[in-house]
Amino acid sequence: MDEIKSTYFHSQNVPFSLIGCSLVRKNVFSQVIFWIASIGLIFNALYTIYFTISPVIHVHGASIGEYEEILYQVFCLCLGLITMRFEINRSSYIKYMDFYQTIVANNFGKASPKFVKKWGRNIRLWVAFAFIYETITSSTNTYMYFQKFILPVNMFATIAIGLIAQLSYILSIQFMIECCIYCQSTFIPINALLDTLLNQNKHSSPIAFRRMARSTRVYYIKTIKSIGYMDRFLAYAIFVFYFQFIGHCIFIFSSTFANGQSLFMLCYSVFRFFGEGSYLVLVTYHLIRVNQLSVQIFDKVYQLSFSFNSDQSIEAINEINLFLLRINRNDVGFTFADLCLVSPSFASSLVTISVTLGLALPSIIKSH
Numbered sequence: 330m331d332e333i334k335s336t337y338f339h340s341q342n343v344p345f346s347l348i349g350c351s352l353v354r355k356n357v358f359s360q361v362i363f364w365i366a367s368i369g370l371i372f373n374a375l376y377t378i379y380f381t382i383s384p385v386i387h388v389h390g391a392s393i394g395e396y397e398e399i400l401y402q403v404f405c406l407c408l409g410l411i412t413m414r415f416e417i418n419r420s421s422y423i424k425y426m427d428f429y430q431t432i433v434a435n436n437f438g439k440a441s442p443k444f445v446k447k448w449g450r451n452i453r454l455w456v457a458f459a460f461i462y463e464t465i466t467s468s469t470n471t472y473m474y475f476q477k478f479i480l481p482v483n484m485f486a487t488i489a490i491g492l493i494a495q496l497s498y499i500l501s502i503q504f505m506i507e508c509c510i511y512c513q514s515t516f517i518p519i520n521a522l523l524d525t526l527l528n529q530n531k532h533s534s535p536i537a538f539r540r541m542a543r544s545t546r547v548y549y550i551k552t553i554k555s556i557g558y559m560d561r562f563l564a565y566a567i568f569v570f571y572f573q574f575i576g577h578c579i580f581i582f583s584s585t586f587a588n589g590q591s592l593f594m595l596c597y598s599v600f601r602f603f604g605e606g607s608y609l610v611l612v613t614y615h616l617i618r619v620n621q622l623s624v625q626i627f628d629k630v631y632q633l634s635f636s637f638n639s640d641q642s643i644e645a646i647n648e649i650n651l652f653l654l655r656i657n658r659n660d661v662g663f664t665f666a667d668l669c670l671v672s673p674s675f676a677s678s679l680v681t682i683s684v685t686l687g688l689a690l691p692s693i694i695k696s697h
Contacts, residue, residue: 620662
């Protein structure tokens with residue numbers, strides 16, 4: 330594979346996620362790890378579906394637990410494909426990071442790296458807690474599955490392979506959040522410029538005001554272009570993430586309200602529901618935050634259009650009007666399956682549909 334040159338390699342702003350570091354610091358070792366992890370996840374998912382789950386369903390019939398396990402293995406299969414896609418489309422990630430470096434490499438961009446570093450520390454801490462949570466749930470699920478069914482595979486080997494898969498998707502979620510944080514940080518220079526325009530509007534000369542307004546508009550155009558690159562890069566990952574975690578939460582929600590649950594299983598289902606739901610909330614928050622920062626930019630520019638003084642030139646006013654024409658509340662951010670923008674309305678619709686399906690799922694499965 331040809332080496333992709335990038336100005337980002339010379340930057341001190343190194344990604345804080347393991348996947349991001351591997352994509353930026355390209356070497357043979359990281360390439361081998363990517364492909365081994367991808368092939369391992371795909372092989373393990375196919376093996377588990379055909380040699381572990383299928384015999385159980387054939388003998389004992391399918392229940393909510395078996396359907397949930399199938400969903401998880403399909404997710405592992407997709408996760409392996411996502412990892413391959415990250416590696417294959419590495420050039421898109423590098424292109425985004427170059428755009429990011431261009432946007433923040435100025436006097437107004439000093440706050441952006443600080444913002445990324447602060448969130449990087451928080452997300453690393455989350456990764457540690459998430460891995461502990463996944464170790465508990467994965468080991469418990471595997472143990473209960475082996476207690477219920479006699480399977481021709483080693484339980485400890487299954488737990489170990491499962492933990493590798495869990496770690497892979499925790500790191501994938503970390504990478505998705507990191508990409509969102511980078512996109513959020515690119516709005517910081519624009520906010521700083523707009524604040525300066527709002528504060529100095531009545532005191533700055535028309536030429537200085539027009540120059541700063543044009544610079545702000547240029548930064549905004551670069552920002553939305555860079556977010557477009559990242560949206561295309563993460564499109565498949567975002568779709569699979571919501572497909573998996575919404576389905577996972579629906580199954581857990583259904584099992585929580587299933588009849589005949591022991592107190593332990595009820596508490597365990599509630600524990601899992603909040604654990605898996607936290608992933609969904611965290612990623613959705615960061616995806617939505619990108620869109621909301623764009624909305625804040627629109628509000629500030631709209632406010633700026635009402636704050637002109639009589640000394641401002643026609644050119645300066647035109648710059649702000651052009652800025653307003655370019656900004657739209659619903660065209661910046663990440664998309665779900667290239668169909669709709671991930672926004673607060675998307676999240677509310679998602680919750681409504683998930684709760685409805687979760688309540689109806691036990692009856693649907695029983696009817697079949």
